[in-house]
Amino acid sequence: MRDVKPIAPPAPAPGAANDSAPVLETHRFQFTGSGKEYFRIWIVGLFLSVATLGVYSAWAKVRRLQYFDRNTKLAGAVFDFDGKPVAILRGRALAAALLGVYYFAFGVSLAAGIAVVAGVLLALPSMMRASLRFRLRNTRYRGLRFSFGGTRGSFATYLTPVLMFLLPALLLAGDPSGRAVAMVFLMWPLIHVGTKRHQHQNLAFGSSASTFNVPRRRFYDPYFKAISMGILAIMAAGLVALAVTLIVHLPFGTSAGAFASLTPAFVGLASAYLIYLLAGPYLQVRIANLAWSATAFEGVTISSRLKARGFVKLQVTNSLLTLLSLGLYRPFAVVRAYRYRLDNITVSTAGRFEAAMAAIAHSQVIVGADGAAGSPASALPAKESK
Amino acid sequence: MTTASYFDGSSARMHPVDVDLTDGAIALAGGAVAKTYSYAQARLAEPFANADCVVEFADGARCEFSDPQARETLAARLGYRKSRLARLEQRWPAALLSLALLAGCAFSAVTWGLPYVADRVVASMPASADQRAGDQALKALHAQVFEPSRLSRERQAELQGIFNSVKPGKARMPLTLLLVTTDAETPNVLSMPNGTIVMTDEMVHDILARDTELSDSKRAALAGIFAHEIGHIEGRHAMRAIAHSSLQALGAAMLFGDFSGVVHRSPALVLNMDYSRQMETAADGYAIARMDQAALPVRPLADLLDSLDKLAPGESELPRWMNDNQSYLRSHPASAARSARLRNAGTKYGN
Numbered sequence: 001m002r003d004v005k006p007i008a009p010p011a012p013a014p015g016a017a018n019d020s021a022p023v024l025e026t027h028r029f030q031f032t033g034s035g036k037e038y039f040r041i042w043i044v045g046l047f048l049s050v051a052t053l054g055v056y057s058a059w060a061k062v063r064r065l066q067y068f069d070r071n072t073k074l075a076g077a078v079f080d081f082d083g084k085p086v087a088i089l090r091g092r093a094l095a096a097a098l099l100g101v102y103y104f105a106f107g108v109s110l111a112a113g114i115a116v117v118a119g120v121l122l123a124l125p126s127m128m129r130a131s132l133r134f135r136l137r138n139t140r141y142r143g144l145r146f147s148f149g150g151t152r153g154s155f156a157t158y159l160t161p162v163l164m165f166l167l168p169a170l171l172l173a174g175d176p177s178g179r180a181v182a183m184v185f186l187m188w189p190l191i192h193v194g195t196k197r198h199q200h201q202n203l204a205f206g207s208s209a210s211t212f213n214v215p216r217r218r219f220y221d222p223y224f225k226a227i228s229m230g231i232l233a234i235m236a237a238g239l240v241a242l243a244v245t246l247i248v249h250l251p252f253g254t255s256a257g258a259f260a261s262l263t264p265a266f267v268g269l270a271s272a273y274l275i276y277l278l279a280g281p282y283l284q285v286r287i288a289n290l291a292w293s294a295t296a297f298e299g300v301t302i303s304s305r306l307k308a309r310g311f312v313k314l315q316v317t318n319s320l321l322t323l324l325s326l327g328l329y330r331p332f333a334v335v336r337a338y339r340y341r342l343d344n345i346t347v348s349t350a351g352r353f354e355a356a357m358a359a360i361a362h363s364q365v366i367v368g369a370d371g372a373a374g375s376p377a378s379a380l381p382a383k384e385s386k
Numbered sequence: 387m388t389t390a391s392y393f394d395g396s397s398a399r400m401h402p403v404d405v406d407l408t409d410g411a412i413a414l415a416g417g418a419v420a421k422t423y424s425y426a427q428a429r430l431a432e433p434f435a436n437a438d439c440v441v442e443f444a445d446g447a448r449c450e451f452s453d454p455q456a457r458e459t460l461a462a463r464l465g466y467r468k469s470r471l472a473r474l475e476q477r478w479p480a481a482l483l484s485l486a487l488l489a490g491c492a493f494s495a496v497t498w499g500l501p502y503v504a505d506r507v508v509a510s511m512p513a514s515a516d517q518r519a520g521d522q523a524l525k526a527l528h529a530q531v532f533e534p535s536r537l538s539r540e541r542q543a544e545l546q547g548i549f550n551s552v553k554p555g556k557a558r559m560p561l562t563l564l565l566v567t568t569d570a571e572t573p574n575v576l577s578m579p580n581g582t583i584v585m586t587d588e589m590v591h592d593i594l595a596r597d598t599e600l601s602d603s604k605r606a607a608l609a610g611i612f613a614h615e616i617g618h619i620e621g622r623h624a625m626r627a628i629a630h631s632s633l634q635a636l637g638a639a640m641l642f643g644d645f646s647g648v649v650h651r652s653p654a655l656v657l658n659m660d661y662s663r664q665m666e667t668a669a670d671g672y673a674i675a676r677m678d679q680a681a682l683p684v685r686p687l688a689d690l691l692d693s694l695d696k697l698a699p700g701e702s703e704l705p706r707w708m709n710d711n712q713s714y715l716r717s718h719p720a721s722a723a724r725s726a727r728l729r730n731a732g733t734k735y736g737n
Contacts, residue, residue, distance in 0.1 A: 032434075032436040032437050032438075033434065033435075033436065033437070034435070034436070037434070037435050037436075039481065040475045040476065040477075040478070040480075040481040041475045043481050043484045043485050043488070044471070044474050044475050044480065044481060044484045046484070046488060047484035047485070047487055047488045047491070048484075050488060050491045050492070051487070051491065063471075066432075067434060070431070070434055070437045070438075070440070071434060071436070071437045073438065076391060076400060076452070077391060077393070077400060077450060078437065078438050078440065080431070080440065142393050142398040142399075143393030143394065143395045143397075143398070143446070143447065143448050144393075144395075144397075144398050205398070206397075206398055328485075354399065354400060357397075357398040357400065358397060358399040360397065360398040361396060361397050361398075362395065362396045362397070
């Protein structure tokens with residue numbers, strides 16, 4: 001049914017489509033930017049951000065989004081971003097203030113600390129929503145703006161994952177066996193799909209609202225595999241540590257005690273890195289594929305076919321090179337990951353793409369300024385996260 | 387004359403148009419579109435190297451030019467001037483200069499900025515903060531590490547006497563000596579922000595060596611050790627070190643986005659106190675002055691440091707991460723420079 005043709009845009013528009021089944025027209029994204037060009041934008045922005053004690057970072061973010069959007073092309077038209085840096089600055093100032101209060105509140109008293117954490121948690125859902133709205137409303141394609149319509153469900157949908165971070169500690173206090181906690185974590189995929197559903201079914205491009213259609217249970221498989229990978233990583237790190245301890249201990253005897261005391265730290269660190277480099281990108285890819293392929297606009301379907309293996313390999317080399325270059329490789333890594341994502345997402349229409357576009361009009365939603373834009377908890381869809 | 391894609395701003399429909407830039411205006415023609423915009427109504431968006439050129443019109447419509455030739459013409463006709471920032475971003479020398487300046491900023495922030503801010507933060511905190519931090523740490527240590535000293539009552543009284551002899555008449559906060567022993571049986575002396583100086587039995591044993599009584603020079607060495615720790619407390623070194631490492635953790639968290647390390651650090655921090663070299667020097671300076679006031683010789687402290695160093699050769703130089711054994715020599719490296727300074731001071735004061 002979904003027949004992705006390996007062709008570059010524009011796809012041939014078949015003239016003799018007089019069948020009842022409309023012919024699918026499929027387009028790929030193109031990226032016209034380069035790592036070298038982005039490196040200069042990035043380094044100048046980073047320096048100015050540091051030199052202005054972070055104030056410029058809002059402008060740097062707008063330039064980054066502008067650069068990526070203006071260089072992203074789909075079916076002959078480019079994306080564009082025109083958000084106001086001041087809105088981002090306001091959001092960041094708020095986030096920094098909250099962070100500062102959070103950091104020192106526990107020094108004042110436990111009650112003050114808990115009060116601040118509760119306040120932040122309650123504010124977080126609306127901040128996440130504002131961030132998503134800001135990002136979408138200021139993104140344009142073919143002269144029309146995107147938007148995010150979710151209102152009523154927003155608070156509840158975002159509050160659940162936020163509460164998830166608190167709940168385990170509370171449950172553990174009540175039931176030290178940890179069974180209740182395990183139950184909560186089994187719910188996590190369901191909650192994640194809830195958040196994704198809320199985000200993806202409230203998108204709009206101009207007057208065209210999105211739909212999101214995927215059974216919840218399909219989110220369990222990626223989680224199951226990612227968690228298995230995590231467990232394997234911990235076991236592998238443990239085995240390596242055991243082998244090293246044995247090899248060091250046999251010839252040197254007790255003088256190797258210093259190494260032995262470092263073993264738990266090594267196992268923790270090594271497995272954390274393995275999970276970060278393998279299970280993390282794997283889960284990202286699988287969830288992004290599920291979520292984007294289930295998202296559709298009137299007459300327009302999206303197909304995300306990122307390869308987990310390829311993306312993991314890409315992110316491992318990216319991390320290694322970034323580390324070896326003391327961070328200087330980062331802009332190149334960002335461009336590579338972005339390009340990889342774009343290369344594996346296609347957009348299809350039943351019938352001619354232009355015909356579907358012509359049916360989409362300017363939306364009536366008034367474009368307003370958003371407060372907590374660019375807050376640290378940016379809940380952007382996978383495509384936009386850079 | 388070139389071609390472009392025109393979007394009217396009210397529909398997503400793409401209109402392929404021919405663009406004519408003569409006659410001081412932009413004329414668009416193609417299909418149902420026949421429009422003319424004056425140059426004043428048009429604005430060229432910043433042209434990125436390989437991206438399509440975008441011209442935005444006052445009425446919300448826009449044109450996208452995939453023809454790379456169009457860029458120069460449009461820029462010239464519409465009087466486009468690159469922003470200063472865009473010009474910086476397009477030049478490699480500017481990018482490399484940014485990189486160099488960035489490295490400079492990072493270096494100065496870590497070397498001078500952080501300690502300065504940490505000192506300011508501590509200066510603005512009331513003495514009660516020191517008291518609370520010390521009480522908390524001490525409580526945790528009592529629960530997990532410390533056991534009551536096993537020294538004889540006479541020896542304990544003798545040590546208290548030595549401690550009292552170097553205690554300044556007017557201290558920033560009440561100073562007390564706490565004698566303890568630990569499971570690890572490591573010789574060590576710690577100063578807590580609340581004015582408590584902790585000495586382990588093992589430290590006393592190490593100083594006694596094979597003797598059963600404390601000689602005058604050993605008493606003076608002990609007084610020197612106490613004076614040095616009092617110097618840490620008077621200079622609020624523990625608080626400054628905590629503030630410094632907390633700020634470091636906060637900075638790292640902001641850079642790398644990991645806050646897990648920031649929150650639960652403080653109790654372990656006091657035990658693993660990492661005073662800077664400047665703080666050690668300052669504490670030595672304080673000890674020298676204090677010992678002079680109390681008419682006690684400094685040289686025995688220098689001798690003691692040398693003999694301790696000989697007892698466990700290399701421990702002073704061992705990098706911290708190689709060894710988690712918290713001993714006196716590792717928290718107070720017995721460097722040759724340190725004992726030389728003490729010895730010099732001793733000569734100066736004639737004892």
